[in-house]
Amino acid sequence: MAEVTLVLAGAGLRGQGYARHAVAEGTGRVVALAEPDPGRRAAAAREFAVPPDRVYGDWSELAAAGRLADAAIVATQDRQHREPAVAFADLGYHVLLEKPMATTDAEAAEIAAAAERNGIMLAVCHVLRYTPYTRLLKQLLDDGAIGRLVSVQHLEPVGWWHQAHSFVRGNWRRSDTSAPMLLTKSCHDLDWLMYLFGRAPRRVSSFGSLTHFRPESAPEGAGGRCTDCAVESTCPYSAKRLYLDCLADPEQHFWPLSAVTTERTEEGVLAALRTGPYGRCVYACDNDVVDHQVVAMEFDDGATCAFTMSAFTPMGHRRTRLLGTHGYLDGDGVTVTRTDFRTGTESVLDSRAGAGPSAADGHGGGDEGLVDAFLAAVSTGDPALLKSDAATSLASHRIVWAAERARTTGTVVTLPDA
Numbered sequence: 001m002a003e004v005t006l007v008l009a010g011a012g013l014r015g016q017g018y019a020r021h022a023v024a025e026g027t028g029r030v031v032a033l034a035e036p037d038p039g040r041r042a043a044a045a046r047e048f049a050v051p052p053d054r055v056y057g058d059w060s061e062l063a064a065a066g067r068l069a070d071a072a073i074v075a076t077q078d079r080q081h082r083e084p085a086v087a088f089a090d091l092g093y094h095v096l097l098e099k100p101m102a103t104t105d106a107e108a109a110e111i112a113a114a115a116e117r118n119g120i121m122l123a124v125c126h127v128l129r130y131t132p133y134t135r136l137l138k139q140l141l142d143d144g145a146i147g148r149l150v151s152v153q154h155l156e157p158v159g160w161w162h163q164a165h166s167f168v169r170g171n172w173r174r175s176d177t178s179a180p181m182l183l184t185k186s187c188h189d190l191d192w193l194m195y196l197f198g199r200a201p202r203r204v205s206s207f208g209s210l211t212h213f214r215p216e217s218a219p220e221g222a223g224g225r226c227t228d229c230a231v232e233s234t235c236p237y238s239a240k241r242l243y244l245d246c247l248a249d250p251e252q253h254f255w256p257l258s259a260v261t262t263e264r265t266e267e268g269v270l271a272a273l274r275t276g277p278y279g280r281c282v283y284a285c286d287n288d289v290v291d292h293q294v295v296a297m298e299f300d301d302g303a304t305c306a307f308t309m310s311a312f313t314p315m316g317h318r319r320t321r322l323l324g325t326h327g328y329l330d331g332d333g334v335t336v337t338r339t340d341f342r343t344g345t346e347s348v349l350d351s352r353a354g355a356g357p358s359a360a361d362g363h364g365g366g367d368e369g370l371v372d373a374f375l376a377a378v379s380t381g382d383p384a385l386l387k388s389d390a391a392t393s394l395a396s397h398r399i400v401w402a403a404e405r406a407r408t409t410g411t412v413v414t415l416p417d418a
Contacts, residue, residue, distance in 0.1 A: 001379045004028045005069035007093070009059040009084050011035035011044035013255055014098050014125070015075030018371050019048060027375045031069050034062040039262065059084040067091045071378050074098060077171065078178050082107035085122070089114040094121040094378045096371070100187045100400075101393050103179040108397050112390040121383050123374045124393035128192040128318075130369030133333055133351040137322070140349075141196060145338060146324025149197065152305040153323075156189050159315025163291060164237045165256050167311070168213045169278050173287035181289040182206075182407075183400050186309050189318065190295070190403070191396035193305055195387070196322070200395055201297035201305065203414050206407035208293025212311070218283035225279045227270060237282040243269050295403045 006028050008019050012035075022028025032054035035041035045055045056062045059076060063084065072088040074081060075098040082102050088095050095115070101124045102108040115122035128134060141149060158167075167185070172178045182190075194200055223229035226239040233241075243260050246252040246269075253264060261272035273279030291311040298304050317333020328339040336349045377385040388396075402413040 001027060001376060004071055004375045004378045006030050007062055007069045007072045007088075008033040008035075008044070008048075008075070009062060009072060009088070010075035010077075010098070011037075011040050012075060013259065015073055016044065016047075017367060018073050018075065018096060018125075019044075021368050021371045022375060023048065025372065025375075027372070027379070028071075032056070032062060032065070034059045060087070063087040063091065067093060070094060071096060071374070078184060079103050082110055085111045086114040089118045089120050089122065092118060092120065094374075095123070096374050097122060097124050099125045100179060100183045101397050103183065105398060105401055108394050112394045115390040121374075121377055121386065122390040122393075123370065123377075123386050124388065124390075125367075125370060126188060126191045126195075126388055126393065126396070127366030127370045128188050129195055129366070129387040130373060131351070131366040132369075133317075133331070133336075134192070134195075134366075136336055136349060136351040137320075137329065137331060138196065140329060140336065140338065141322070145327055145340075146322060146329055147326030147341075148301075148303075149322060149324050150303055151323040152193065152196070152303075153321040154189060154193060154305065154307045155313075155319040156186055156307070156309045157313035157316050157319070158185065158309060158311045159313060160236055160311055161242050162256075162315050163213075163311030164239075164282050165242070165259070165278070167289050167291070168237075168282045168285050168287045169239070169280055170259065173285060173289060175288055178289075180404050182208075182293055182295070182309070182404055183397070184289075186293075186307070187397060187400050189307060189309070190399045191388070191393070193297075193307065194396050194399065197299060197303065197305070199299065200399055200415060202300045203298040203412055204295065204399065204402045204406050205412045206293060206295045206403040208290040208309075208407055210288060210290050212291055213282050213285070213287055215283055218281065222281055222283060224281055224284050225274065226281065227274050227279055229281065239273050239279050240270070243273065243278065293407065297399075 008015050008030050011033055019030050030048035030050055033044055033050050034056040035044055036057055071094040073096045074084050076084055078100055085095055085097050102111060166172050167181060172184045178184055219231050221230040226232045232238050243257060246257040260278045261268050293309045295307040320331045322329040326341050330337040334351055339346050373385050377383055402415055406413045
């Protein structure tokens with residue numbers, strides 16, 4: 001396979017991760033990058049050996065240089081996806097676009113239209129489609145192992161500390177600066193469920209709210225920051241405990257610690273917590289996204305699906321139960337327990353996914369699988385190697401927006417026919 005040349009727009013955690021895998025595998029090479037943060041920009045330029053005249057402070061400067069590579073990785077902040085994705089597509093780049101596709105239906109539709117009119121491949125980073133575990137589940141369903149799929153129960157266990165890190169203190173804490181949590185965190189899941197069913201649902205309802213991470217939930221004696229709080233040592237959301245514990249684990253240096261500070265010392269972490277956003281009390285932040293939500297879906301043949309997203313769990317793999325006319329599948333993100341109604345037998349199938357569930361772990365092998373598929377598709381010119389295209393991603397995002405509309409209006413939303 002010929003090496004694919006890449007430009008990187010956004011050298012944050014996600015952009016770095018995709019680019020690093022491409023370079024490590026020898027299937028991709030970063031030839032230009034844009035990153036507004038000076039420290040990250042310089043570090044990425046050094047790591048990927050990008051010459052100074054191909055290092056830019058903003059994606060628009062990179063786009064103004066014309067087409068410099070085969071493909072673009074767009075990993076800017078959520079509300080900054082439409083403009084670079086459309087611009088790079090118009091230049092003829094194939095585009096690997098971090099999820100969510102965009103934060104509004106209109107912007108996502110513009111991106112899909114740009115991909116279509118320019119004849120480029122656009123892969124939104126729905127990494128769950130690319131895990132070994134998903135391949136196993138999808139094959140079982142396609143082979144009719146449980147007959148007709150009648151109902152699904154699916155849990156996304158966000159994890160108490162991950163919620164505090166990303167969705168209370170972090171960049172995804174507010175709908176007006178990022179997007180609703182169902183879009184920023186769970187568009188993965190609703191896309192994945194659509195992939196398993198092989199179609200979009202017909203009707204959607206949803207309930208959820210910000211229940212716990214609010215000022216009225218603060219324990220007596222809580223301070224504004226964990227570094228000066230009388231009850232910090234007994235708080236499950238202690239920033240001191242979370243980030244100081246990361247120092248002893250090199251695997252957590254990249255994520256979540258690097259979001260807090262580049263200093264790998266106790267003094268450096270504490271200094272960041274005294275002044276930066278990640279040291280704030282979780283009950284005294286400006287967050288507004290939900291901390292738990294359920295979505296109920298009904299399909300055209302009467303099949304149903306219940307999705308639950310919750311902060312109040314350990315962080316782990318998604319859990320899914322698939323109920324069919326001839327059998328039952330119970331999956332934990334790595335193994336699938338199959339019960340065959342025709343024989344009464346039970347068997348355990350192991351996908352042997354080597355990676356853990358988090359972004360730092362590569363989402364159970366999904367990050368690597370996505371990047372490998374994208375680079376192979378670009379190198380060979382074969383879009384069939386991708387498990388979704390722009391139109392498919394737009395359709396799955398519309399399920400998310402329908403669910404949010406149902407939640408905020410207290411209604412059941414009927415999706416239009418495709």
